[in-house]
Amino acid sequence: MTLPPPSASAPAGHALALTGLTRRYGAFTAVQDVSLSVASGQFLTLLGPSGSGKTTILMMVAGFTEPSAGSILLDGRDITALPPERRDFGMVFQGYALFPHMTVAENVSFPLRVRGLARAARDAKVRAALDLVQLDRFADRKPAQLSGGQQQRVALARALVFDPALLLLDEPLSALDKKLRGELQEELKALHRRIGRTFINVTHDQEEALRLSDRVAILDHGRLVQQGSPLELYERPATRFVADFLGRSNFLAGTVREVRPGAMALLAGATRVVQAVPEGAPRLALGTPGLLALRPEKITLLAPGEAADTEVAGEIAAWSYHGTGFSLAVQTTDLGILHVALPAWRAAISPTEGMPVRLGWPADASVPVAEDSHAA
Amino acid sequence: MRRDLGWWALLLPAFLMMTVLYIAPIVQVLAISVTEPQLGLGNYDRLLTNAGVQRVILTTLRIGLLTTGIALLLGYALAYVIALARPAAQRWWLLGVLLPLWISVLVRAFAWVTLLRRQGLVNQGLQASGLIDAPLPLVWNEFGVVVGMVHYMVPYAVLPMLASMREIDSRLLAAARGLGASRGTVFGRVFLPLSLPGVVAAGVLVFIFSLGFYITPAILGGGKTLMAAEWIKLQILDLVRWGMGAMLATVLVAAILATLAVFSRVVDLRRLFGARA
Amino acid sequence: MTGGYGAGRFSRGIAWATVLYLVLPITIVLPVSLTDQRFLSLPQEALSLRHYANIFASPAWLAAIGQSFGLAVVSTLLAVAAGTLCAIGCWRLSRRASDLVRVLMLLPLIIPSIVYAVGLYRWFGKLDLLDRFLGVALAHAVTGIPYVVITVSAALAAFDPRLEQAARGMGASLGQTLRWVILPRIAPGIASGAIFAFIHSWDELVMVLFITSRQVFTLPRKMWDGINENLDPTMAAVAMLLVVFTLGLLWLDGALRRKRAA
Numbered sequence: 030m031t032l033p034p035p036s037a038s039a040p041a042g043h044a045l046a047l048t049g050l051t052r053r054y055g056a057f058t059a060v061q062d063v064s065l066s067v068a069s070g071q072f073l074t075l076l077g078p079s080g081s082g083k084t085t086i087l088m089m090v091a092g093f094t095e096p097s098a099g100s101i102l103l104d105g106r107d108i109t110a111l112p113p114e115r116r117d118f119g120m121v122f123q124g125y126a127l128f129p130h131m132t133v134a135e136n137v138s139f140p141l142r143v144r145g146l147a148r149a150a151r152d153a154k155v156r157a158a159l160d161l162v163q164l165d166r167f168a169d170r171k172p173a174q175l176s177g178g179q180q181q182r183v184a185l186a187r188a189l190v191f192d193p194a195l196l197l198l199d200e201p202l203s204a205l206d207k208k209l210r211g212e213l214q215e216e217l218k219a220l221h222r223r224i225g226r227t228f229i230n231v232t233h234d235q236e237e238a239l240r241l242s243d244r245v246a247i248l249d250h251g252r253l254v255q256q257g258s259p260l261e262l263y264e265r266p267a268t269r270f271v272a273d274f275l276g277r278s279n280f281l282a283g284t285v286r287e288v289r290p291g292a293m294a295l296l297a298g299a300t301r302v303v304q305a306v307p308e309g310a311p312r313l314a315l316g317t318p319g320l321l322a323l324r325p326e327k328i329t330l331l332a333p334g335e336a337a338d339t340e341v342a343g344e345i346a347a348w349s350y351h352g353t354g355f356s357l358a359v360q361t362t363d364l365g366i367l368h369v370a371l372p373a374w375r376a377a378i379s380p381t382e383g384m385p386v387r388l389g390w391p392a393d394a395s396v397p398v399a400e401d402s403h404a405a
Numbered sequence: 406m407r408r409d410l411g412w413w414a415l416l417l418p419a420f421l422m423m424t425v426l427y428i429a430p431i432v433q434v435l436a437i438s439v440t441e442p443q444l445g446l447g448n449y450d451r452l453l454t455n456a457g458v459q460r461v462i463l464t465t466l467r468i469g470l471l472t473t474g475i476a477l478l479l480g481y482a483l484a485y486v487i488a489l490a491r492p493a494a495q496r497w498w499l500l501g502v503l504l505p506l507w508i509s510v511l512v513r514a515f516a517w518v519t520l521l522r523r524q525g526l527v528n529q530g531l532q533a534s535g536l537i538d539a540p541l542p543l544v545w546n547e548f549g550v551v552v553g554m555v556h557y558m559v560p561y562a563v564l565p566m567l568a569s570m571r572e573i574d575s576r577l578l579a580a581a582r583g584l585g586a587s588r589g590t591v592f593g594r595v596f597l598p599l600s601l602p603g604v605v606a607a608g609v610l611v612f613i614f615s616l617g618f619y620i621t622p623a624i625l626g627g628g629k630t631l632m633a634a635e636w637i638k639l640q641i642l643d644l645v646r647w648g649m650g651a652m653l654a655t656v657l658v659a660a661i662l663a664t665l666a667v668f669s670r671v672v673d674l675r676r677l678f679g680a681r682a
Numbered sequence: 683m684t685g686g687y688g689a690g691r692f693s694r695g696i697a698w699a700t701v702l703y704l705v706l707p708i709t710i711v712l713p714v715s716l717t718d719q720r721f722l723s724l725p726q727e728a729l730s731l732r733h734y735a736n737i738f739a740s741p742a743w744l745a746a747i748g749q750s751f752g753l754a755v756v757s758t759l760l761a762v763a764a765g766t767l768c769a770i771g772c773w774r775l776s777r778r779a780s781d782l783v784r785v786l787m788l789l790p791l792i793i794p795s796i797v798y799a800v801g802l803y804r805w806f807g808k809l810d811l812l813d814r815f816l817g818v819a820l821a822h823a824v825t826g827i828p829y830v831v832i833t834v835s836a837a838l839a840a841f842d843p844r845l846e847q848a849a850r851g852m853g854a855s856l857g858q859t860l861r862w863v864i865l866p867r868i869a870p871g872i873a874s875g876a877i878f879a880f881i882h883s884w885d886e887l888v889m890v891l892f893i894t895s896r897q898v899f900t901l902p903r904k905m906w907d908g909i910n911e912n913l914d915p916t917m918a919a920v921a922m923l924l925v926v927f928t929l930g931l932l933w934l935d936g937a938l939r940r941k942r943a944a
Contacts, residue, residue: 093847113850126848130866139862140852191853411856415771416783419764419827423786426824430801431793437804479703482696486689501701507928508708509885511905512921516707518909519714519722519918526710526724559704588690617794619888624909634796634888641800642892654797661792 042070042227043104043194045090050099052085059085061251062099067229067244072221074230074238077248078274084123084199086248087231091197092116103194114143119188120197124204125180127172133159133183134168140191158190161220178209185217189224198230202237214240235275239263247271249401270401272322279328279367281321281395285313292392295319298363303338305393313397320398325356325370327394330378330386337389343367348380355380359388431658438651448652458636458653465633468547468622469615472554476611477604479555480562484603485596487563488570506560514624517553518544521625545627553625554615561614562607569603570596602671609668613661633657711925715918722913733919743904743920750901753819754883760823761879765830766872770864772831773838774846788832790825798825799892806893813897821889826879833878837871870938877935881928 046066052059060082067073075083088094090101092113100109108116119140127136134155141151159165162182172180181201188196201217202210218241221228232238238245239259246256247270255267266272269280281302283295293313295302304321306312313319331337343361350356350373357369357380367388378384438448451458487498505513520526521544528540543549573596581591619634626632631639633653640650689697717723718730737743768787772780790798802821803812811817841864849859865872887902894903901920908917 091847091851093851113847114853114855116851117853118851120848120851122844122848124842124844126842126844128845128848128863139849139854142862143849143852143854143858187852409775412771412774415767416775416780419768419787419831420783422760422764422820422824423789423827426805426820427790427798428786430805431798432801433804434797434801479696479700482693483700485693486697489689498697498701501705504929504932505704505708507881507932509902509921509924509928511885511887511902511909512711512924513708515905515909515917515921516711518913520707520710522913524722556704556707559700613792617796619794619796620906634794637796637800638891641803647804650800654800658793658797661794665792 042225044069045195045227045229046102046105047086047090048100048102050086050089050101051097052082052089052094053097058251060089060096063248063251063253064099065246065253065256067227070225070227071243072218072228072230072241073244073246074232074242075246075248076232076235076238076275078233080250081248082251083231083233083248085251087197087199087229090195090229091118091120117191117193118195118197119191119193121181121184121188121199121201123200125172125184127180127183127187129172132169132171133164133175136172136183137187137190139187144191154190158186161189162186177205178213181205181213185220189226194227196226196228198228200232201230203232203234210234210237217241239275247274249274252402254401265396266322266398268399268401269320269322272396272398277325277368278322279325279364280398281323281364283319283321285315285317285319288312288315293319295321300341300361300363301339302364302395303392304395304397305391306397320400321395322398323367323390323395325368328367328369328388328390330369330371331389333387335389338392340387340389341367342385342387345380345382345384345386347382357386359386361388434651434654435658437647438655441648441651448648451649451652452656458649461631461633461636461653462656464547464631465616468550468554468630468632469612471551472558472615473608473612475551475555476558476562477608480559480607481566481600481604483559484563484566484570485600487567488573502560502563505556510557510620511624513556514553514621517549517556517625521549521552544625545629547626547630549625549627550622550630550632553621554618557618557621558611558614562611565606565610566600566603569606570600573599605668605671609664613664616661617657708925711918711921714915715922717915717918720914722915722918733915734923736916737919737923742899743901743916746899746901746904749815749898750884753815753822753898753900754880756815756819757822757826757883758876758880760819761826761830762872762876764823765827765875765879766834766865766868768827769831769834769838770860770868773835773841774843784831788828791828795825795886795888799889802889803892812893813895815898817893818890818898818900821893822883822886823879825886825889826882829878829882830872830875833875834868834871837868837874841867870941873938874935877931881931884927885924 044067046064048064050063050065051061063082063086065073075086077083085094089096092108092111092115096109100107102108103116128139131139137158138151138155141154146154155168156165159168162185164179164182164186167175167179167183172183175183181204184201202213205213214237221241230238230241242259244256245259245262247254247262249270255262255271257265262271262275266275266278272278272280281295281297283297283300283302285293286296286301287294291308292303292305295304302321304319329337331340341361341364343359345357346360346366347358348355352373354373355371357371359367359369361367369388378386439446441448452462483498483502487495487502490498518525522528523540523542525543527543528537531537532540543552577595577599578591581595582588586594617634618632619638622630622632623635623638626635634657637650637653637657640646640653713724714722715733716729716731717725717733718728719726765787768783772784798821806812806817806821809817811820845863845867846859849863854862885902886900887906890898890900890903891906894900901924905917905920908914908920
C-alpha cells in the first residue's frame with residue numbers, strides 16, 4: 030500500500046468539522062444542531078442507541094443524506110454540497126456492501142477502476158491493500174465464499190485502497206460474533222495506528238467505542254449529549270443518560286444540605302451522601318435537588334468498624350456470580366436498590382439473600398450528573 | 406433534489422415516449438369525442454337517445470359481469486387448490502395457469518372456433534355419439550364469446566387470489582382444525598374471509614379487462630354479439646363516425662378508471678400489476 | 683400452506699376441470715395442424731406436414747413472419763432501454779416523487795388497446811407514421827414498457843441499495859455505477875422483461891389493425907385475415923408454430939430465473 034508512514038512530516042489524515050448539522054424528515058428531527066470536530070489522525074466514534082441519529086450523521090458526512098441545515102468542513106473547506114462520489118471518503122458499510130458478482134480483488138480494485146487507473150497500477154495497489162488486511166490468498170474468491178470476518182477485512186481494504194481523506198465505518202463489527210469482534214477491534218485499532226488516517230466510526234456498542242476511540246461523541250434523540258476521551262466520559266459523565274449508557278450506574282437523588290470548599294453533602298432520607306467537588310467545577314446551591322451517579326465497582330463492602338465518607342446499611346436482595354466477581358443488588362431504606370460489583374477473589378463474604386451488609390464509598394467515587402433534557 | 410438530477414434523467418426517455426406516443430394519442434381521443442362532428446356534448450346525448458349505443462353498453466356490461474363471475478368462481482377453486490398443494494405440485498398447477506396466459510389470443514380464439522363451430526370437433530363428437538341430432542350453436546353468439554373470454558380471464562383471476570391466499574398463515578387453518586372446527590367451518594370462517602381482498606382484486610382486474618376486450622369477442626361473436634371495443638372499431642374504420650367512436654372510447658376509459666377508483670381502497674393498483682414486488 | 687389442511691374433493695374437481703379447460707383447447711391445434719385433409723379436421727388416414735410446408739412455401743406468410751420478428755426485436759430494444767432506466771430511476775428516487783411516473787408506466791396495461799389504437803390512428807396520421815415500420819415499432823415499444831418496468835422493479839427489489847451507495851461513495855459516477863454494479867446484478871430481470879416485451883409485440887393485433895394496411899403486414903394481422911376469411915389447416919399450422927415459439931421463450935425465461943435463483 031502506498032500510504033505514507035505516520036512519521037511523515039505532513040499529517041496523513043484530514044480534519045473534519047461539523048457545525049450546526051441538522052436533518053429533519055417532515056416533522057421528525059433525526060439530527061438536531063450537532064457540532065463536532067475531529068482532528069487529523071484521530072479515531073472518533075459516534076455512539077448512541079438505535080434512533081439516536083448517529084448513522085444519519087455518518088450518512089451526511091458521506092454525502093448520501095443532505096443536511097437540512099448546518100455545514101460540513103474538511104480541512105476548513107466546505108464540502109456540504111459535494112455529492113458522495115466527489116468527497117473522496119472511504120467507507121465500510123453496515124453488512125459490508127461487497128459486490129457479490131465481483132471477486133475480492135475486483136471489489137478492492139473498484140475504487141481505482143472508477144478513477145481510471147491503469148491496470149498495472151491497480152493490481153499493485155490491490156495487492157498491497159490485501160496484504161495489509163492479510164487476505165492476499167483470497168484475491169480470486171467471491172465474497173459469498175468468505176467468512177464474516179474476512180468479508181469485513183475486504184470491506185476495509187476496499188475502503189482504504191484509494192488513500193481516502195477519511196475512513197467512515199458504519200457499525201463495522203456488528204454482524205460478527207462476540208469473540209471475533211474482540212479480535213477485529215484489536216486489528217482495527219492497530220491498523221489505525223499504523224496508517225495514521227482519520228477514522229469516524231458509528232456503533233451502538235459502548236465497549237467497542239471505549240476500546241477503539243481517541244474520542245467518543247454520545248448521541249441521544251438526535252442531539253450530541255457529551256463528547257470527550259473514553260476515560261473522561263466514563264469517569265465524568267455529564268448526564269444521567271451518559272452515565273447509564275456507558276457502563277452501569279446507580280443514581281442517588283437527594284437534596285443539597287451542606288456546601289464546603291471541595292465537597293458537598295446531599296441528604297436522601299436519613300442518609301448523608303458526601304460528594305467531592307473538584308476545583309472549578311460547577312456547584313449546586315443549598316436546598317436544591319441533586320443527582321449523583323455511582324459506578325457499582327466503586328462501592329465497597331465495609332467490614333465491621335470500617336468507615337467511609339458515605340455509609341449505608343441494607344440487605345442483599347439478589348446476587349449472582351459471573352467468574353470475575355459477584356453482582357449484588359442491595360436493598361437500602363433511603364437510596365433504594367444499589368447495585369454493587371465485587372471482585373470475587375477479594376470478597377469477604379459469600380452472599381446469601383437477606384444477608385445484612387454495610388456499604389461505603391469515598392467522596393470522589395460518585396459524580397454529579399444532570400437530568401436528561403428530553404426526559405418526560 | 407439537486408443531487409438526484411442524474412436519477413431523474415433516467416426517467417426521461419420512458420417519460421417522453423409515454424407522454425408523446427401514449428398519453429397524447431389518448432388525450433386526442435377524449436378531445437375528438439367533444440369536438441367532432443361539432444363542438445359540444447352532442448355525442449354523449451346519444452348515450453340517452455340512441456338504442457344502438459345503449460344495447461352495446463348493456464351487452465358489454467352483461468358479458469363483462471358474467472365473465473367476471475364465472476372466472477372468479479373457477480379461479481377461486483383453482484387458486485385454493487394451488488395454495489394448499491405441496492410445493493412440487495404447485496409448480497405444475499401454476500404451469501397450467503400461466504402457459505395459456507402467454508399463448509397468443511389469436512391462437513386461442515382460433516382453437517375455440519375449431520372446436521365449437523357447427524362442423525367443429527365438439528359438435529362432431531356429440532353427433533357421432535348420438536347425443537344430439539343437429540349441431541348445437543356453440544359459437545358466433547354470446548355463449549361462444551363468454552367461453553372464450555372466461556378462458557382468457559381465468560389466469561388473471563387466479564394470480565391475485567393466489568397471492569392473497571399465500572399470505573394466509575397455514576398455522577391458523579391447522580389451529581382451527583385442532584380446535585374442532587370442521588373443514589367447512591374452517592373454510593367459511595377463516596379461509597374465505599382472509600382471502601376476500603384477493604377476490605376483490607381479481608374481480609376488478611377481470612372486469613376492467615373484459616370491458617375493453619376486442620379480439621376474442623370479435624372472432625367468437627361473429628359480428629352478432631357486439632361489445633364496446635368492436636363497436637368502436639366499426640364506427641371508426643367502417644363508418645368513419647369519429648365522434649361516436651371516440652365518445653364510447655372515452656366512456657370506456659371513464660368506466661375503467663371509475664372502477665379502479667372505487668376499489669382503490671381495497672386494491673393496491675401497483676401491487677395488482679406487480680410493480681411492487 | 684399445508685399444515686394438515688388440504689383442499690377438499692369438490693374444489694379439487696373444479697380445479698382439475700378448470701385446468702383442463704385452460705390447456706386442452708390449445709392442444710387441439712396440434713392434431714388439426716397435422717391433418718391430411720384440406721379442411722379443418724382431425725387427421726383421417728395419416729399425419730401430414732403439408733400445411734407446414736404450405737407456410738414455408740408461401741412468400742406472404744414468410745414475409746409476415748419476418749416483419750413481425752423485426753418489429754418485435756426493434757420494439758423490445760426500445761422498451762428495454764427506456765423501461766430499465768425508468769425502473770432504476772424510480773427505485774432510487776423516493777417513492778412519493780416517482781409514484782406518479784410508475785402509475786404512468788402501467789397505464790398501457792389498464793387502458794384498453796382499442797382506445798389507444800383509435801388515438802394512434804389519428805396521431806400517427808399527423809406524424810406521418812401510418813403503415814410504417816417505425817410507427818408500429820414505436821407503438822409496440824411504448825406498450826411494452828410496462829412489462830419491462832414490472833420485471834426490472836422486481837429484480838431491483840432484491841438488490842441491496844447499499845451496493846449503489848458503496849459504489850458512489852468510492853467515487854463511481856452514475857454511469858459507472860449503472861454499468862458495473864446495477865446492470866450486472868439485475869440482468870436476469872431485464873432479460874425477463876425483454877422476453878415479455880417481445881411476446882407482447884409478436885402477438886399484438888389491435889393497434890396493427892388500425893395503423894397498418896399494406897406496407898406493414900404482421901403475422902397476427904395475417905392470421906386475423908385467415909380466421910375471418912378462409913379457415914383452413916394452414917392456420918392451425920401457423921398457430922402451432924406460434925405456440926412452440928412462445929413456449930420456447932417462456933422456457934428461456936424460466937431458465938434465466940433458475941439461474942438467478944442459483
